[in-house]
Amino acid sequence: MSKLINVADAIYEDLTRLKKAKDASYSTIISELLAKNRQAPAKTQTMSDLIAWAKERNRNFKGKREKIDHDLIAHGVSRDGS
């Protein structure tokens, strides 16, 4: 006996797509589903916009200026282990 289930349009769309892509690998389908939910924002700004944003943010910075020894940073920790 079939049972009627009410699903949201978005879920129905995904299920339909999965059925169509039955030959695709599991990872491909999962990647597609994840990508759909995590779409990157559109590339809306130029380098000049980015620089202006960063300069404004630095002007408003109230903390102490920081000097990082980049030669010593490796994945957020210093190379000498300290």
Added chain:
Amino acid sequence: MPTVFHVMVLDSSFLISFFLDGDENFGKASAIFEKNLDEEMVIIDAVLFETLTVLNYKRGMTTVRTTYDQIVSTANFTIVYLTEDERKEILAEFLEQKKKMSFEDIAVVHACKKALSPVLSFDREIQKLLEEKRET
């Protein structure tokens, strides 16, 4: 005839200097960006993760999310996701090194060598290794 570069590879030292508010190298980093307004710039995934990790440690996740949004919405930047083969090649180079460099540093040098691109970096170890690789 001068060499014309079309793609620049960014490393975490440069990105951190630009995106960490209050970093002493911010002026230098923004001046370099200003000189290269139309250049295409590549950020390797591992470098992006390292940068965001450092920013989280230094300023917290709000800064990390803002930085990520700024990076992905800027037309000049392309995030390159390494393939399994590329990761294996970089891992082999990482294991062969005689220095104290991170996987991410080696990935930057690897990308510069392959694409014949200059690096934007404040890390002298990366610059030294790149010069050595270019001489060989």
